[in-house]
Amino acid sequence: MARQAVGQGNAAGKAGIWLWVVAILTIMVILSAPTMIVLALGSLPTAVAWLCDRTKEKFATFCVGGLNFCGVFPYLLKIWFDDHSLSAAMNIVSDVFALAVMYAAAGFGWALFLSIPPVVSAFLNVIAQQRVSYLRSIQKAITDEWGHSVTDEQEPAEIEQSETPPAQPTADN
Numbered sequence: 001m002a003r004q005a006v007g008q009g010n011a012a013g014k015a016g017i018w019l020w021v022v023a024i025l026t027i028m029v030i031l032s033a034p035t036m037i038v039l040a041l042g043s044l045p046t047a048v049a050w051l052c053d054r055t056k057e058k059f060a061t062f063c064v065g066g067l068n069f070c071g072v073f074p075y076l077l078k079i080w081f082d083d084h085s086l087s088a089a090m091n092i093v094s095d096v097f098a099l100a101v102m103y104a105a106a107g108f109g110w111a112l113f114l115s116i117p118p119v120v121s122a123f124l125n126v127i128a129q130q131r132v133s134y135l136r137s138i139q140k141a142i143t144d145e146w147g148h149s150v151t152d153e154q155e156p157a158e159i160e161q162s163e164t165p166p167a168q169p170t171a172d173n
Contacts, residue, residue, distance in 0.1 A: 034079050034089035041093045042072035045106030064109035071105025 029036045049064035075092050082088065092098050143151055
């Protein structure tokens with residue numbers, strides 16, 4: 001019963017968060033429509049990344065969104081400091097070069113998201129292999145100093161003796 005209450009609270013919390021998001025976005029559209037137009041149309045790749053990224057951590061969304069915002073930000077500055085009007089916002093979102101900059105930045109975010117994990121994985125694999133060889137050299141040095149009794153391994157002489165088959169009993173005995 002306690003689990004059910006926790007689950008219901010979690011659903012109510014998410015609904016409350018979405019309600020706040022919608023309220024804030026509505027206020028932002030009313031107060032700053034030009035900014036919201038440029039931000040909404042320029043950040044479409046981030047929305048797509050959020051929809052496509054099914055992981056809990058949303059790494060793709062953060063990677064694409066961060067670089068997408070870097071592409072949108074110069075045009076937001078242009079609106080904020082030059083002409084904060086709907087016509088200026090429509091000029092920016094209808095400019096092919098401006099959209100290309102915004103979407104290319106997001107594309108670079110996708111490229112980083114797809115290319116960095118294999119590089120890091122290969123790098124960590126090389127480091128792990130070097131660590132294994134280092135630990136094996138230390139193990140060999142300890143075994144040479146203390147003998148094979150410190151490991152589960154048998155000494156080479158014991159291995160040779162255990163490989164010879166035991167004498168078979170003969171009919172004469």
